[in-house]
Amino acid sequence: MSDFHGIIFAYGAVPELGELTKARTASSLPFCGRYRLIDFALSSFMNAGIHDVGVIMRRDYQSLLDHLASGKDWDMGRRIGGLRMLPPFGLPEYHQGDYTGTIEALNAVSTYISDINAKYVIMMHGNTAANIDMSAAIEQHLHTGAEITAICTETTPDYTHHRYMVEQDGFARSMMFRQTAAGPGLASLDAYIISKELLLSMMETCRAENRYHFHRDAIAQYLANGGKVGVYCHRGYGRRIMSTQSFFSANMDMLSSEKRAELFPPERPVRTKTHEDVSTYYAEGSRASNSLVADGCIIEGEIDNCIISSDVRIAKGAKLDGCVVMRGAKIGEGVVMKNVVVDKASEISPYQTLMGSEKLPVVLPKGTKI
Numbered sequence: 001m002s003d004f005h006g007i008i009f010a011y012g013a014v015p016e017l018g019e020l021t022k023a024r025t026a027s028s029l030p031f032c033g034r035y036r037l038i039d040f041a042l043s044s045f046m047n048a049g050i051h052d053v054g055v056i057m058r059r060d061y062q063s064l065l066d067h068l069a070s071g072k073d074w075d076m077g078r079r080i081g082g083l084r085m086l087p088p089f090g091l092p093e094y095h096q097g098d099y100t101g102t103i104e105a106l107n108a109v110s111t112y113i114s115d116i117n118a119k120y121v122i123m124m125h126g127n128t129a130a131n132i133d134m135s136a137a138i139e140q141h142l143h144t145g146a147e148i149t150a151i152c153t154e155t156t157p158d159y160t161h162h163r164y165m166v167e168q169d170g171f172a173r174s175m176m177f178r179q180t181a182a183g184p185g186l187a188s189l190d191a192y193i194i195s196k197e198l199l200l201s202m203m204e205t206c207r208a209e210n211r212y213h214f215h216r217d218a219i220a221q222y223l224a225n226g227g228k229v230g231v232y233c234h235r236g237y238g239r240r241i242m243s244t245q246s247f248f249s250a251n252m253d254m255l256s257s258e259k260r261a262e263l264f265p266p267e268r269p270v271r272t273k274t275h276e277d278v279s280t281y282y283a284e285g286s287r288a289s290n291s292l293v294a295d296g297c298i299i300e301g302e303i304d305n306c307i308i309s310s311d312v313r314i315a316k317g318a319k320l321d322g323c324v325v326m327r328g329a330k331i332g333e334g335v336v337m338k339n340v341v342v343d344k345a346s347e348i349s350p351y352q353t354l355m356g357s358e359k360l361p362v363v364l365p366k367g368t369k370i
Contacts, residue, residue: 002052002117002118003118003119003120004048004050004118004119004120004121004122004138004193005050005052005053005054005116005117005118005120005121005122005196006041006045006050006052006053006054006121006122006123006124007053007054007056007106007113007121007122007123007124008027008038008041008042008053008054008055008056008123008124008125008126009027009056009102009105009123009124009125009126010025010026010027010028010038010055010056010057010061010064010125010126010127011025011056011057011058011059011098011099011105014026014127014241014242014243016242016243016244017029017241017242017243017244017247018244018363019343019363019365019366020244020247020341020343020363020365021060022365022366023060023063023366024060024061024062024063024064025057025058025060025061025063025064025126025127026126026127026241027041027064027125027126027127028061028063028064028067028126029127029241029247030309030326030327030344031129031241031250031251032251032254032292032307033292033293033294033307033308033309033310034272034294034309034310035270035272036067036272036273037126037127037128037129037241038055038064038067038068038126038127039074039270039271039272040128040129040130040131040263040270041124041125041126041128042071042074042076042083042271043074043131043268043269043270043271044124044130044131044132044133044134044268045074045122045134046074046075046076046271047133047134047135047268047269048133048134048135048138049135050122050134051075051076051078051081051082052076052081052082052084052116052118053071053076053082053083053084054084054085054086054109054112055068055083055084055085055086055126056086056105056106056108056109057085057086057087057088058087058088058098058099058105059098061085061087065085067273068083068085068273069273070082070083071083073271073272073273073274074271084112086109086112088108088109099212100212100213101212101213101214101217102123102190102213102214103202103203103206103207103211103212103213103214103217103218104212106199106203107203107206107207110200110203110207113196113199113200113203114200116196118196119195119196120138120141120193120194120195120196121193121194121195121196121199122134122138122191122192122193122194123191123192123194124190124191125190125191125240127240127241127242128189128190128191128238128239128240128241129237129238129239129240129241129250129263130153130189130191130234130236130237130238130239130263131236131237131262131263131264131265131268131270132151132189132191132234132236132238133234133236133268136232137149137151137193137232137234138193140230140232141193141230141232144170144171144230146171146193146228146229146230147194147195147198147227148192148193148194148195148198148219148222148227148229148230149192149193149194149229149230149231149232150164150172150188150191150192150229150230150231150232151188151189151191151192151193151232151234152164152186152187152188152189152231152232152233152234153186153187153189153233153234153235153238154186154187154233154235155187155238155239156181156182156183156187157187157239157240157242158239158242158243158245158246158249159240159242159243159246160178160179160180161178161179161180161187161188162175162176162177162178162179162187162188162215163175163176163179163183163184163185163186163187163188164185164186164188164229164231165184165185166185166186166231170230170231171228171229171230171231172185172223172228172229172230172231173223173227173228173229174223175188175215175219175220175223175229177215177216177220186231186233188215189234189238189240190240192214193232198222202214202218202221202222203218205218205221206218236262236263236265237253237259237262237263244341244361244363245359245360245361247324247341248324248339248341248358248361249358251307251324252305252307252322252324252358254292254307255290255291255292255305255307275295275296275310277294277295277296277310277311278295278296279295279296280293280294280295280296280297280298280299281297281298281299282299283298283299283300283316285300285316286299286300286301286302286314287302287303288302288303288304288306289303289304289305290304290305291303291304291305291306291307291308292306292307292308293306293308294308294309294310294312294327295310296310296311296312297310297311297312297313297314298312298313298314299314300314300315300316300317300318301314301315301316301317301318301319301320301331301335302318302319302320303320303321303323304320304321304322305321305322306320306321306322306323306324306325307323307324307325308325309325309326309327309328309329309344310327311327311328312325312326312327312328312329312330312331313329313330313331314331315330315331315332315333315334315335315350316333317333317334317335318331318332318333318334318335318336318337319335319336319337320335320337320338320340321337321338321339322338322339322340322358323337323338323339323340323341323342324340324341324342324361325342326341326342326343326344326346326366327344327345328344328345329342329343329344329345329346329347329348330346330347330348331348332347332348332349332350332351332352333350333351334350334351335348335350335351335352335353335354336352336353336354336355337352337353337354337355337362338354338355338356339355339356339357339358339361339362340354340355340356340361340362340363340364341361341362341363341364342364342368343363343364343365343366343367343368344366344367345366345367346364346365346366346367346368346369347368347369347370348364348368348370349369349370352370
């Protein structure tokens with residue numbers, strides 16, 4: 001769809017994700033044993049025929065670059081257009097740290113936005129676990145003639161969010177900011193379809209007034225001036241990963257066949273970077289129950305309700321329950337773990353016991369050796 005251009009916000013870390021984003025962005029977090037979170041935004045665009053996508057980055061993006069490479073895994077590896085990485089080149093040198101808000105991030109790449117050869121821009125955050133039917137959202141946007149359409153969900157997010165008050169004509173003319181519980185209206189997934197002209201106008205106005213936030217600055221002013229926002233309701237699985245607990249919980253959700261089917265419908269495949277791994281080996285006496293195990297692993301112990309990435313070794317006598325184990329981790333003989341997130345390339349020596357809870361899982365940072 002040449003009239004539409006995708007933008008993915010993949011800048012900076014989410015503080016509530018703690019050690020998980022110490023050296024990577026939230027968008028590059030491994031998910032469900034095989035994917036990275038940004039795969040869902042990229043695949044949502046790909047499945048709608050959108051192959052021109054810019055990824056806005058700020059810092060700690062080496063793992064993201066390694067994962068995305070040329071973009072060919074999402075059919076975006078093109079000589080003209082395709083996938084483009086957008087580091088900050090529109091901010092003064094003294095600007096340090098993360099962007100204050102999405103408007104500031106957009107203004108940092110304003111030249112790129114201005115040069116987009118498309119009528120509409122679709123914006124998503126790279127740490128959103130949602131397989132959005134973008135074709136249906138685009139069809140609704142064009143049919144209603146809206147200048148801007150918010151992609152929302154009926155479920156209540158487990159983080160501070162904004163809610164649109166949808167009226168009978170399908171438009172919202174008011175919204176509730178920074179909500180923390182269930183309420184009226186639909187919760188924003190922080191994904192939008194917007195005319196490029198309107199987006200540039202919002203960016204320029206906010207820049208002139210030193211405003212940085214898309215919702216409380218740009219959208220709030222747009223509604224106050226009599227604007228109306230179209231609302232598309234995404235009815236499948238959808239949540240932004242905004243904390244260690246939500247990362248852990250979302251991974252555990254994938255052990256439910258119903259929730260997994262919502263996130264991975266066959267008509268909208270989710271693509272990721274291709275890895276060539278051998279089949280997982282299950283030793284005699286090992287056991288795996290209600291778990292997702294990627295290729296390339298050696299399982300000699302017992303796992304229940306776990307998400308296991310590729311190239312993981314779980315030694316004899318080890319017992320894991322409710323754990324997320326990332327690529328290349330080694331779990332020693334006799335280790336007992338419950339509700340633990342083990343980041344990449346970590347090693348746990350024999351006969352250790354680690355116990356977390358569903359609301360407060362233990363997190364072992366990347367490369368931990370204990």
